[in-house]
Amino acid sequence: MTVSGAARTTAWIVAIAAGLVSAGLIAALVVNPGMADRTASVTGAVVGLAALVLSVVALARGSGSSGGRRQVRAGQGGIAAGGDVVGNAVGDRSAVVGTSTAPGRNRAAGQPTDVRAGRDGIAAAGDVRDNALGDDSERR
Incomplete structure (x- = not known):
């Protein structure tokens, strides 16, 4: 399967953002464990909502097929x-x-x-x- 340049760029952006969020959560855990718990809960909810939106968009576009082309x-x-x-x-x-x-x-x-x-x-x-x-x- 061939990956387009836009898809590759998006994957890199998501990977870098996930790395930064993970590093931030680890830093929050070290500085203030009580705050890290709440921060991780909110972060998990936001990431779950984003995954839901992306999956609905992919299903609507028919991601397993030729995408209408x-x-x-x-x-x-x-x-x-x-x-x-x-x-x-x-x-x-x-x-x-x-x-x-x-x-x-x-x-x-x-x-x-x-x-x-x-x-x-x-x-x-x-x-x-x-x-x-x-x-x-x-x-x-």
């Missing part, structure tokens, strides 16, 4: 399409001959797409029909 990736020699693959001739001396067949069920337009074809693979987010795939292949 179209992501289409292909490995070396691979073919990937974010939609339909119709009437293509892929490979040496391949040909598509004749009329197209009726389309099947497509995914709903506007939905996020995450397609990945590995090395020498073929992947599509939509219909794959009426194609000649491979050397010397023909579709009639």
Whole structure:
């Protein structure tokens, strides 16, 4: 998984802030143990609330998916399409001959797409029909 520059910067900021808060709580414990107890309680409540807000934002954005964006990736020699693959001739001396067949069920337009074809693979987010795939292949 690739981490963007903004996410990396945010992670560093959070790590530094957590370190500073921890050092402050340790210093408060040394200076005044009674105050450190109350300070740690308030700090824990604030951090818990911040974690709740961040988790709700992540769930609302759909953090496990492509985040509403179209992501289409292909490995070396691979073919990937974010939609339909119709009437293509892929490979040496391949040909598509004749009329197209009726389309099947497509995914709903506007939905996020995450397609990945590995090395020498073929992947599509939509219909794959009426194609000649491979050397010397023909579709009639």
